Amino acid sequence: MSLSNPLPFKERVEQALNDPFLRQSLKNAQARFREGKQKAGQALGNLEEWRTRAEAIRRHTIEHLDYYLDLFATNVEKNGGTVFFAETEQEAVEYLIRLAKEKQAQTVIKSKSMVSEETHVNHRLEEIGVEAIESDLGEYIIQLAKEMPSHIIAPAIHKNRKQIAQLFSAVAGEELPEDTSALTRFARHQLRDKFLNADIGISGCNFAVAETGSIVLVSNEGNARLTTTLPKTHVVMMGMERIVPTWEDLDAVLSLLPRSATGQKITSYVTALTGPRRENDQDGSEEMHVIIVDNGRSNALGTDYQSILHCIRCGACLNVCPVYRHIGGHAYGSVYPGPIGAVLTPVLKGFDEWEELPYASSLCGACTEACPVKIPLHDMLIDLRRDEVGQKRSPWIERLAFRLFGAAVKYPALYRLGLKMAKYLLRPQAGEEGFLNKGLGPLKAWTQARDFPAPAPESFREWWERQGRHGGEPHGR
Ligand code: SF4
Incomplete structure (x- = not known):
């Protein structure tokens, strides 16, 4: 189950x-x-x-x-x-x-x-x-x-007094006041x-x-x-x-x-x-x-993830996690939410149902810093992502994108060509402020919540070459 x-x-x-x-x-x-x-x-x-x-x-x-x-x-x-x-x-x-x-x-x-x-x-x-x-x-x-x-x-961190009063009232068969002491008294009595x-x-x-x-x-x-x-x-x-x-x-x-x-x-x-x-x-x-x-x-025993078993279930990693702060515990889908859950759940249950969890992190490292038993949570999240990539679980488009990126950074000519193409493809999509807010394809989800800067009209390389050749003033964006 x-x-x-x-x-x-x-x-x-x-x-x-x-x-x-x-x-x-x-x-x-x-x-x-x-x-x-x-x-x-x-x-x-x-x-x-x-x-x-x-x-x-x-x-x-x-x-x-x-x-x-x-x-x-x-x-x-x-x-x-x-x-x-x-x-x-x-x-x-x-x-x-x-x-x-x-x-x-x-x-x-x-x-x-x-x-x-x-x-x-x-x-x-x-x-x-x-x-x-x-x-x-x-x-x-x-x-x-x-x-x-x-x-x-x-x-029940996600419930307010009103919601709790409604739940308790249904048990009591009468309307209970939205008052913490009265509600606690009712629960105790029950x-x-x-x-x-x-x-x-x-x-x-x-x-x-x-x-x-x-x-x-x-x-x-x-x-x-x-x-x-x-x-x-x-x-x-x-x-x-x-x-x-x-x-x-x-x-x-x-x-x-x-x-x-x-x-x-x-x-x-x-x-x-x-x-x-x-x-x-x-x-x-x-x-x-x-x-x-x-x-x-x-x-987890004998693997890179053994130290996840050191956890003492204090919840400190949840209390500092910026992702948990925005999405709460239920979004993780597991009974173990937050950074500990994002590592522990795939380790316990495998990736089949839980492959997204290692990505539910900004990798800021606040969880690792907060952990009283020094579990390197953010390193493990990276390791889990590595394992997923090794098992070819990421979407084919993502794999293709990274393969192209790998080739581009290996061959400078390809890299320059990629930059030029990105400029011609992406600049027309940018708003007045110079940001893409309606990205295409895989960029769409990113630009729904974040600003993605459009490529500059002149790249640093182009500017550098022009400076070297003519000794002129750099152009602004
Ligand atoms: S901070 Fe460390 S010990 Fe506490 S719940 Fe998170 S992983 Fe476990």
Whole structure:
């Protein structure tokens, strides 16, 4: 099954560009997150040292992933939990469905989990008659709207109060005020009963500590604690790269995650779970199942893209990306939007459905600079483009254009001829200001949104030759 939104990429982008609310709210949110991150980074003092240390931890872990996964799984089982390695999305969901049937589950409550989005868990549970309810406020909103998350850490960033009030009013059966406190109160009231009556709780996993087999969750709403402790069965869905070797390593990456994400020193809740409830524990689930999901992650191991598995899902790259600012998360079509999604999605799923994503970037490098674990995102985007070209995936007209350009720069006579032809072909299309705004063929899409300068009446070469020969004054354009 695809991760995708069914519309073609260009239509998704068009839709987003024609939504002024979306663009304004993304601009505001990016500014808020960026400012928060900057202050939090300054408070940390030597941010670069922290980044270097975090990058080293992630690199070491992924280079020895088989060892640490084995250690983690052994420790989870020692603690009384059950571990299932799912190679594919299908295997992960089938395990969950088997468990739901075994427990005769009617209702499942979920805290935020990108892996469960990636594997379409809600949809698959609904198919067998199990109600799956999102308990993270942002996820709850987009579940009611039947949409995908549009940001890794703020899934409903594209919704305003009015839209949320409409969604909640439909559930309430009466008109609710467009007031943040009233709306939050309503959601809390709705969800509280669901927590108490759910048969299974599904959580994600921000980090899995190998040395003790513990799951660490960060949240600002406390819903993760209710999800993991109230239902009798707790299922953890984690990407296989979520591992950190030790608690000391966790300290480094956990110090960077909320600072990079929202500018917080620490989230309101940091929850660590080491196995299910023990004999004298006050609360906790009776069973803990950990589903470790590969789903294409192995494709990155041993390749130029291995370091994409270092990602700690902070969203900082989205918060600085000028492309994300204009098109938002849904335009990417994947549950992972922004620069991380533009790299991760084709790596996980191949180019067939995702060949446009590596091009959804200005290559300004802001993502790489913002990344707390120093993933060279913009280099990887270039590498992905190179791979696509190597596989001859670009349109034939583009390939022909580059072949001609290659020949032109190799042979000076051809280059000069090309310049002359461009001048005669393109200058008549230019407006009064000297820019092409109605380009032909492949230039059309470019000139819809940008100014393309028409070739000068006299090229630099022509001017230079004339100067050399006659020593005269250069002509203006
Ligand atoms: S790629 Fe880096 S900045 Fe982007 S989400 Fe992952 S860790 Fe954060």
